[in-house]
Amino acid sequence: MANTVFCKKYQKEMEALDRAPLPGAKGKEILTSVSKQAWQEWQLLQTMMINEKQLNLMQPASRQYVLEQMDKFFNNEETDKLAGYVSPDDITEL
Template identity: 35%
Template sequence: MVRMVDCVKLGRTLPGLEQPPFPGALGQRIFDHVSAEGYSLWQPHMTIMINHYALNPADPETRKLLRNEMEEFFFGENARLPEGWAPPGAAPSKGAPAPQRK
């Protein structure tokens, strides 16, 4: 039987993760309160953070920063993308417009 959770990220009851995503209190909190669908949103967000800030995931300080960002992403009110980040092909938020394709 599928385990259901009241997903704090998506605001509805959905199937939960099969197991905590990693050991520790934050992993257990995510397991208890975030759906599998909600958790799947973290990977692209984390990738954006790593690429935008040129982070090294092997660095302990980077891992600490990403864990803090993960907690904010799922449970905080201020989860946001990096300042100045725009999806590829979108107009930048500041400065010159995006280059036009010919």
């Protein structure tokens, strides 16, 4: 049976990550409080943010921005909007 974790994004027990996705204390925090599903969703949003905002993760300010957005995402706070992005939930059929 897969390990589970109480996911702070979804507020319920869900499948846990197999290993810490980041080094250090932040990675341990994510491992113990974020589900595999929430992490996968964050990775998709993170990729869109990096591409849309043309972030260079070699720059400390860009890395800090991504970490701030990640914390907002997992805490169910509003993250920065991406220009031109329409959520599939917002699309209505004609």
